[in-house]
Amino acid sequence: MPNPKVSVVMPCYNHEDYVEKAILSVLNQSYKNIELIVIDDGSKDGSPKLIEALANQYGFKFIVQENQGVCKTLNRAIQEFSSGEYIAVLASDDYWDSNKIEKQVACLSTLDTSEFCYTQAVEFDSESGRELRVFPKKLMVGNVLNKIFVRQHVPAGSIMFSRKLFDKLNGFDERLKEEDWDFVIRAAAETEFSAIKEPLFFYRSHALNTMKSRPRRQIFHDKAKILSKNYSLVSPHIWLFSVILHFFYDHMLSILKR
Template identity: 30%
Template sequence: MKNILVSIIMPVYNNEKYLSGAIESVLNQTHKNIELLILDDGSTDSSLSIIENYAMHNKNIRLVSRDNKGVANSIDELLKYVKGDYIARMDGDDYSFPDRIEKQLKYLKENSDVGLVGSFVEVELTDYKNKDDVKLCEDIFNFKIDDKNSSIKFLNGHRMCHGTFMCRAKIFEEVKYNINLNSSEDLDFIFNLISKNFKVGIIEKRFYLNRVDSEFVHKQKYLNEKYNEEILKSKLKFLQSYIKNREVCIVGKSKYSNTLYKILKNNNIKIGDSIIYEYTNDKFADLGKSYIFIVDKCNYEHIRDSLITQGKNDLYDFIFI
């Protein structure tokens, strides 16, 4: 296994503060047969010169530099230079623990049906300190999945930290990153993988330090409409095969129920007569074969139990989104 080449792709944009640490964490991996492909996406700080210095002294580092086009486009560009049979993601302001690549490669070798594996993360806030916000982020990224619930977990709001992604290079023959997305490119990519019958795994150990700022945390707490809309569109695209020709109903009220309603309308999906804010078993019985979107987090368990007693199934008939 030590002879297997792993290609690590690192998009960089203005990461000068943490960039050296990120690169060093790759060079110090216990699995030594690696190539590090770095794309500087039009940085305006000293990131480019930092990368140039490392590339000058390390023959396994390749630098690509260009004007700013965004993360998804950067990944798409870096994939053109990959030589390894396995590809790992890495962000320019994060840190991979020394045995990360070794352990993820071992997992993929032992689980031939898995196309992509991530890991748990340790979260560090870069511009302030708040234990509750660290826990909020770690709860989003650190979750258990299995073959039956992976898509449900991602639809419910969990996100695998994209910097922990490691996958087989061959999956890119069937699945590509959507370069037009700004907020949900990683989630959209995972949904596309699952749709193509690739399995997704998570190692329940922390192999990665994920640095996030107050802007990221704010988005998780108070989703703005633009960020919200892109994520919901990715989820809805994945759910089309379950909704089929059924009309849909939105149960509950949240800060993004109106955005969901608008997206459904714009996609010409038939919506039931009303959005149900108060729910009883009688009202659920009236929904018939409708596909149900649950947007009420506080009462989700109660709503879910009521639907299951009526013979409805999670994902196939309803989803908390």
């Protein structure tokens, strides 16, 4: 298909200050065959009113629901409201470069063996706008399962994948907190990865980021669930190395932050 439709799914929860920039970064993409689906997941601030006004102005799909969490929201948006051949996910406090989707569609269209594409990302400070880092420095392509299992190197807001892959994986696992890493691991077991060495995704660092507000012990516990669940996908020595590495990394971070 020369001009495939891309469904962009954006869950929102209490991001009144950021969601408009996120939405406009999708609507201003150079690639035009895009459908945007925004789901407000029970926000308590002014997000629903703001998004509704933008939806009326620009004509994208907007759904309001009681709070269900990220995983259920993503699955519902993709399964019930989207129709694109490709799917991309963007958090409502982040945003994209205007050429992101066009470059990813071009990349996937030339690779018969890949149904998953990601890009580099820029992490920036929300208050000052200062660039904190560009990541990952080294991009993994092809068969990346072992590397992905040992360490998550894929910025979640940069990924684009085929609907065929999403259906094959039965979507995001609603039992887990680290749903993006689990999804990426399972995707890597099914398809080769492609990547664009260019920061096309902008990750906002602020106090309300989920990863920043959760205790390190809880993060490791959630990671351990994913490693245990996906044990059969890799060799025993890769699994053991990953467990040790994650425990050491999270334990050292907790010590440094005391």
